[in-house]
Amino acid sequence: MEQSHVSALQQRHAGIDRQIREEMNRPLPDLAMIQSLKKRKLRIKEEIEHI
Numbered sequence: 001m002e003q004s005h006v007s008a009l010q011q012r013h014a015g016i017d018r019q020i021r022e023e024m025n026r027p028l029p030d031l032a033m034i035q036s037l038k039k040r041k042l043r044i045k046e047e048i049e050h051i
Contacts, residue, residue, distance in 0.1 A: 002051060009048050016041040 020037050023029050 006048060006051055009044050009051075013041055013044045013048070016044070 016037050020034055020041070023034050023037070
């Protein structure tokens with residue numbers, strides 16, 4: 001159970017990382033969206049570290 005939870009979190013983390021890269025590659029990236037995604041990514045990383 002714990003390993004599957006970590007795997008799910010890692011997949012979400014990677015998905016957010018992909019969203020950040022895609023947004024940054026747009027001609028006019030939405031900086032507020034990038035900031036929000038980075039915060040979500042950090043919270044997931046912290047959750048993974050505390051498991």
